[in-house]
Amino acid sequence: xxxxxxxxxxxxxxxxxxxxxxxxxxxxxxxxxxxxxxxxxxxxxxxxxxxxxxxxxxxxxxxxxxxxxxxxxxxxxxxxxxxxxxxxxxxxxxxxxxxxxxxxxxxxxxxxxxxxxxxxxxxxxxxxxxxxxxxxxxxxxxxxxxxxxxxxxxxxxxxxxxxxx
Numbered sequence: 001x002x003x004x005x006x007x008x009x010x011x012x013x014x015x016x017x018x019x020x021x022x023x024x025x026x027x028x029x030x031x032x033x034x035x036x037x038x039x040x041x042x043x044x045x046x047x048x049x050x051x052x053x054x055x056x057x058x059x060x061x062x063x064x065x066x067x068x069x070x071x072x073x074x075x076x077x078x079x080x081x082x083x084x085x086x087x088x089x090x091x092x093x094x095x096x097x098x099x100x101x102x103x104x105x106x107x108x109x110x111x112x113x114x115x116x117x118x119x120x121x122x123x124x125x126x127x128x129x130x131x132x133x134x135x136x137x138x139x140x141x142x143x144x145x146x147x148x149x150x151x152x153x154x155x156x157x158x159x160x161x162x163x164x165x
Contacts, residue, residue: 009035010143011078011086012047017138018077019050019070021131022122024157026066029053030150035142047089048142050074053150064100065118071097072122077135080126130164 016033023030031051038046052070060066075090087094098111101118105111125131137156141148 011082013139013142014081015074015078016048016050017135018073020153021134022070022073023052030153032149034147036146068097068118069122072119076122076126130160134160
């Protein structure tokens, strides 16, 4: 595997692990995560995916905020590996997040302000040592196995939570 391709795969593993860690920390259940590429109906290629179980979530104060935090978590976690945001790789996540945020703000400036606030909150949540270590371990599992179950993700998350609490 070439180093650019290898780095892209590692970055994708961090990205998907970030979505999963944020989702679990917000009480959502994960079905599975994968770094197996797939062709999209739109003609594009998806490098990985985090599938959240439908209907299985603990009650939340703000569902929209939780959804945006989960969307941003992929790009934020990926930056833990790459040291920069890959907005191109997270373009679909960003587009969906901005669409959600537009339901809360009237002007482009308000949307950008809310976007920045949610991105900062995502950074803060994922900077917790147990979350950082969970992302690293889940990414390593993804690289070793390509696809892992929600049960495995939860096990790693709980193990790291106990270790760093």
